[in-house]
Amino acid sequence: MMEKEYEGLTNPGMILAFVSSVFGFLSFADAFFELPIDSVFAMGLIRLFLGFIFFLAAMVNLLKGRAAGNLNLIFSVCFGLFSGSSILVKTFQNSMVVLEQPPIYALLQIVCALYLAAILPVMKKLPMYQWICFACVVIGLLCGASCEFTGWMILKRISGICFLIFGCLNIYTGLSWTIEELPQGPLMEQVFFKNKPVQ
Amino acid sequence: MTKSARIQIASPDGAISFLFGVFGLLLWYMSTHPYTTGLLLSVGMTWIVLSTGALAASLLNVFRGKPKGNINLLATLLLGFFPGLNTLVLFSATIAGIPYEPRIFGVIYILGSIFCFGVMVKRLTKPFYRTLSTLMVGLGLLFLGLGDLLSAPVLMRLGGWSMFLFALLTFYYGLSVMYLLYGGSLPQGPSWKEMVKKS
Numbered sequence: 341m342m343e344k345e346y347e348g349l350t351n352p353g354m355i356l357a358f359v360s361s362v363f364g365f366l367s368f369a370d371a372f373f374e375l376p377i378d379s380v381f382a383m384g385l386i387r388l389f390l391g392f393i394f395f396l397a398a399m400v401n402l403l404k405g406r407a408a409g410n411l412n413l414i415f416s417v418c419f420g421l422f423s424g425s426s427i428l429v430k431t432f433q434n435s436m437v438v439l440e441q442p443p444i445y446a447l448l449q450i451v452c453a454l455y456l457a458a459i460l461p462v463m464k465k466l467p468m469y470q471w472i473c474f475a476c477v478v479i480g481l482l483c484g485a486s487c488e489f490t491g492w493m494i495l496k497r498i499s500g501i502c503f504l505i506f507g508c509l510n511i512y513t514g515l516s517w518t519i520e521e522l523p524q525g526p527l528m529e530q531v532f533f534k535n536k537p538v539q
Numbered sequence: 540m541t542k543s544a545r546i547q548i549a550s551p552d553g554a555i556s557f558l559f560g561v562f563g564l565l566l567w568y569m570s571t572h573p574y575t576t577g578l579l580l581s582v583g584m585t586w587i588v589l590s591t592g593a594l595a596a597s598l599l600n601v602f603r604g605k606p607k608g609n610i611n612l613l614a615t616l617l618l619g620f621f622p623g624l625n626t627l628v629l630f631s632a633t634i635a636g637i638p639y640e641p642r643i644f645g646v647i648y649i650l651g652s653i654f655c656f657g658v659m660v661k662r663l664t665k666p667f668y669r670t671l672s673t674l675m676v677g678l679g680l681l682f683l684g685l686g687d688l689l690s691a692p693v694l695m696r697l698g699g700w701s702m703f704l705f706a707l708l709t710f711y712y713g714l715s716v717m718y719l720l721y722g723g724s725l726p727q728g729p730s731w732k733e734m735v736k737k738s
Binding site for chain 1: 588591714
């Protein structure tokens with residue numbers, strides 16, 4: 341990413357990594373454990389509030405002139421605001437017995453995953469572990485949404501594992517913002533485009 | 540200092556195009572599928588949540604001094620907040636057993652479509668797919684508005700499918716912007732005027 345950054349605003353990278361890791365671990369817990377209804381409700385609230393913080397951080401990134409703000413904004417809506425509200429609606433539907441939950445959320449998750457997947461090839465200037473982080477989100481979203489349509493629990497488990505990796509890698513990303521000495525590893529283009537000089 | 544801060548703001552078009560694409564898909568889904576109360580609640584919540592993201596991104600374009608900020612705000616209202624609120628109120632009315640068929644939304648959609656056609660004329664010099672995307676959203680709003688006013692399901696379906704095409708073209712535009720921000724590029728094709736000149 342070659343963009344010029346506005347220095348008057350603090351980089352929100354650490355808080356973004358923290359919130360992302362929470363999203364990752366919440367998705368992992370949802371995929372692997374039968375959570376009671378009050379925990380699911382709390383998860384919806386947490387996602388909603390963290391989504392709001394993520395949303396503000398995305399705005400700061402855009403104001404700083406960072407292209408990553410676009411991805412942050414999509415993440416904040418899909419993982420936080422949208423996912424949180426969907427979980428809350430599901431909880432209310434279970435208690436109010438409105439009608440069955442339609443697969444519209446799964447459909448939107450697939451759209452989000454495909455959109456992010458299409459961006460992946462151009463993100464070759466990222467460190468490899470951050471690229472894997474994004475790839476895990478794409479696979480996690482695709483598998484989670486496919487489980488809604490097919491009912492295959494194995495897909496939900498794969499989604500949970502992907503989100504666990506996503507959460508762990510985000511902890512490392514967050515720590516990298518505070519401990520600058522932490523090694524970042526090779527860039528994607530250094531690994532897969534060895535013949536081309538790295539700028 | 541204010542000027543330099545404005546210049547530094549990153550383009551939110553990658554995120555905003557994703558959100559508008561999702562709005563298009565939601566309008567297509569709602570106008571071509573039968574709905575239940577569960578669907579109304581879920582889609583209404585989703586719509587409002589996504590609209591807040593689109594509103595913030597549109598305002599960023601306004602702060603950047605881009606004329607398209609106005610168009611983004613118009614689209615946020617017409618494709619996001621109005622249908623979202625309408626869906627949530629329809630859900631409440633269905634639960635309460637109150638008849639709710641507000642044809643006034645049809646008038647707003649038709650007015651919006653006139654503005655969209657105006658924007659389309661301005662976009663004749665842009666790549667053809669962007670002109671087509673604006674034409675599709677204009678036609679979609681026109682058909683949805685007429686379908687609403689005349690209670691004609693066929694027109695509603697036509698509007699829905701126009702919105703579906705708009706969604707696909709908008710996703711492509713969003714990806715093009717993201718590729719550009721990360722140093723890549725996607726083929727854009729000729730503009731409508733160039734195509735006319737060639738023929």
